[in-house]
Amino acid sequence: MDMSKVYDLHKILSARRFPIALPDILAKLECSEKSFYRLQQYMKDTLGAPIKNRRGHGYYYALGIDESFELPGLWFSAKELIALGILEQLNESFHPTTIKDLLSPVKQRLADLLTKQKITDASWQSRIKVINQWQRPCEPECFERIAYALLHRQQITITYWKWASDTQEVRRISPQRLVYYRDNWYLDAWCHLRQALRTFLVDAIRAVTDEAEPAFELEPDIINKNVTSGYGIFSGQADNVATLKFASTIAKRVSRENWHPDQKFAWTQQDEYLLTIPYSDDRELLRDILRYGCDVKVIAPAELRSKVKQALEQTLKKYSETPNV
Numbered sequence: 001m002d003m004s005k006v007y008d009l010h011k012i013l014s015a016r017r018f019p020i021a022l023p024d025i026l027a028k029l030e031c032s033e034k035s036f037y038r039l040q041q042y043m044k045d046t047l048g049a050p051i052k053n054r055r056g057h058g059y060y061y062a063l064g065i066d067e068s069f070e071l072p073g074l075w076f077s078a079k080e081l082i083a084l085g086i087l088e089q090l091n092e093s094f095h096p097t098t099i100k101d102l103l104s105p106v107k108q109r110l111a112d113l114l115t116k117q118k119i120t121d122a123s124w125q126s127r128i129k130v131i132n133q134w135q136r137p138c139e140p141e142c143f144e145r146i147a148y149a150l151l152h153r154q155q156i157t158i159t160y161w162k163w164a165s166d167t168q169e170v171r172r173i174s175p176q177r178l179v180y181y182r183d184n185w186y187l188d189a190w191c192h193l194r195q196a197l198r199t200f201l202v203d204a205i206r207a208v209t210d211e212a213e214p215a216f217e218l219e220p221d222i223i224n225k226n227v228t229s230g231y232g233i234f235s236g237q238a239d240n241v242a243t244l245k246f247a248s249t250i251a252k253r254v255s256r257e258n259w260h261p262d263q264k265f266a267w268t269q270q271d272e273y274l275l276t277i278p279y280s281d282d283r284e285l286l287r288d289i290l291r292y293g294c295d296v297k298v299i300a301p302a303e304l305r306s307k308v309k310q311a312l313e314q315t316l317k318k319y320s321e322t323p324n325v
Contacts, residue, residue, distance in 0.1 A: 005029055009039060013051065014068075022036070025059060050062045050063060134183050135183040137203060138203045138205075139205070142205050145208040146178070147178065156173060157172045160206070163204060171191055171193055172193065172211065173187075173189040173192065173198070174190040174216040175187060176223055177223060184202070185203065186200065187201075187205075190218060241278050242304055243299040245275075246292070250295045254275070259275065262277075282304055
């Protein structure tokens with residue numbers, strides 16, 4: 001028996017309140033009338049499916065108002081199994097390892113289902129690959145404590161490593177939201193020392209201490225306004241707008257990129273791409289601009305132009321010096 005057809009027929013009948021004609025079923029299943037009769041008989045006799053035929057109208061699930069029928073166990077179509085295989089590869093790339101460990105039973109069940117579809121573990125594991133380029137590993141115990149405090153709405157005290165100065169400081173915070181961004185975890189939290197919303201690198205949290213105090217609550221709209229209104233991961237309400245002009249050689253590719261939900265764009269007569277982005281903190285934006293080298297030019301604001309120019313001059317100076325190891 002083709003189990004994918006069983007799943008497909010179940011989906012067809014479950015999604016309808018009224019009978020569906022046999023020709024419509026055959027078209028959706030892409031099978032013959034003889035194959036359909038074998039299929040519906042198997043579902044009725046083996047799986048207990050309440051399939052009925054109303055003469056002149058078609059087939060349906062005979063269920064009461066509050067009744068439902070589900071296939072036993074975990075069932076997926078062939079296409080959905082492939083999608084799950086890709087998700088499983090994403091899971092393999094996650095840090096911390098806690099997430100991978102928790103989902104390991106699902107991984108085994110997925111492998112069994114794929115085998116029934118004649119897709120071997122070696123086949124899909126080698127042909128679907130997810131590579132994380134900039135991922136920094138988190139401490140599993142710290143991640144678990146943060147997630148627990150976040151969902152139970154409790155304050156925590158963290159020891160935080162400031163990489164720029166290579167120093168550590170202790171902060172009491174109220175976790176608000178965990179964000180997975182550019183292959184790394186970030187924590188939006190209310191800082192009780194600064195009395196403001198802050199974003200912390202989870203991989204830079206060296207220790208977590210649970211506190212008995214309930215977390216200070218912020219409305220989701222306030223978090224979104226403070227954290228996501230500007231460019232990138234850095235918090236703060238957007239109070240600047242950057243205008244970038246990309247050369248025609250790269251314009252079409254950049255036009256397919258989503259830099260910010262509120263970005264605006266225009267095209268010049270020379271097929272250059274003008275991109276306008278709101279931002280509050282320019283650190284991440286600067287790095288992304290410099291990544292495009294001579295293919296991008298900052299039109300505004302003047303302060304951002306100056307910072308890009310200064311960074312390029314410093315880079316050029318390094319290459320003008322005699323190299324020493």
